[in-house]
Amino acid sequence: MSPATPPTHSTRLPAPEDPGTLPLPPAAFPDPGVELLRGAFYAQRPGSRPLSMDLWLPRDRGAPVPVVVFVHGGGWRIGRRDDLGPRFRAWQPGPFARIARQGIAVACPDYRLSAEATAPAQLEDLSDALAWLGARADEIGVDPGRTVMWGESAGGHLAALAALTAPTAPTGPTAPAAGTETGAASGSVTVRGCAAWYAPSDLTNFGTDHPKERFDPRDPDSSEARLLGVPPAEDPEHALAHSPVGRVAPGAPPFLLMHGDEDRTVALHQSVRLAEALHAAGAQADLRTVPGGDHQWRALPEEDVLSCFTTTVDFFHDRLGTPA
Known part of the structure; x- marks a missing residue:
């Protein structure tokens, strides 16, 4: 007699809960x-961890408030969604609370790191975050038609990609003031600007200006290779496609680019290239070189760090049409 065939069982895993319906x-x-809503679940893709965001909100919201979407750095490998960098960790109140107290919401989303998924996963996550903000805008009390992207280091790279990919508003000196027509349908996201601090913009030519630092575009263990899934030199077209300079086109939103002239991690010429590409496309780009500034504003006097922050918040007010 042949052995009995064991019974088969089919186990169907439950589908992930819809982040658009969760409380x-x-x-x-x-x-x-x-007001702080910490850990709002906004997306989950099969095989990946749930992605969340923190929402720093003005407590007394009459009309819907504009929103800044902050993207953390960390070489695409590490980082926390609520961390602007070591120079800001001791601030009381913290930087996001300071912005919220000025009438602007701040959304800080997670994204998949390079050990979890390669590009374009990170941009897809930010697109999901923007879509979630649009879908839950009435419930949260924000105006997604007045949105600005912001990021530092690798987060600046991703913020720039998102700003150059998302729907944008017509450029002009300022965005419409609160309570006026935003130019976006209810629930739709319109990116009105992007601020990027010491951010990579061209992954095909990432070299440093400092003679003591070296970058090998064929190194498979570099942060750029881990993000792309391949060393930049082995697939320059892929590297350019996932670089902000490769996404610039007419109609791009205004940019504020801040970069130290002593940056030993991401060379100043990365921001220079992006500014040149934006100008060539007819877009606005304000490049602010920070004298003596290293990566993450290391070694800058505290008053200069505060000036970088204040300049950036002024840019938000200008683009969002809110009083400074």
């Missing part, structure tokens, strides 16, 4: 005038 996290109030 928002409970509100916390970390500083006067600030």
Whole structure:
């Protein structure tokens, strides 16, 4: 007799819950005038961890408030969504609370790191984050038609990609003021600008200006290779496709680019290239070179760090039509 065939069982795993229908996290109030929704679940792709965002909101919201979407750095390998860098960790109140107290919401999303997925996964995650903000805007009390992207280092690279990919508003000296026509349908996201601090913009030519630092475009263990899934020199077209300079086109939103002239991690010429590409496309690009500034504003006097922050927040007010 042949052995009996064991019975087969089919196990169907439950589908991930729809982040568009899950309740928002409970509100916390970390500083006067600030409401914090920490860990709002916004996306989950099969085989990946759930992705969340923190929402720093003005506590007393009458009309919907504009929103800045902040993208953290960390070489695409590491980083926390709520971290602007070591120079800001001791600030009380913190940088996002300070912005919220000025009438602007700040959304800080997770994204998949390079050990979890290669490009374009990170840009897809930010697109999901923007779509979630648009879908939940009425519930949260934000105006997605007045959105600005912001990021530092690798996060600046991703913020720039998102700004150059998302729907944008007609350029002009300022965005419409609160309570006026935003130019976007209810629930739709319109990116009105992007601020990028010491960000990579051209992964095909990432070399440093510092003679003591070396970059090998064929190194498979570089942060850029891990993001792309291949060393940049082995597939320059792929590297350019995932570089902000490769995405610039007429109609790009205005950019504020801030970069130290002593940056030993991401060379100043990365921001110079992006500014040149934006100008060539007829877009606005304000490049601010920070004298003595290293990566993450290391070694800058505290008053200069504060000036970088204040200049950036002024840019937000200008683009979002809010009073400074």
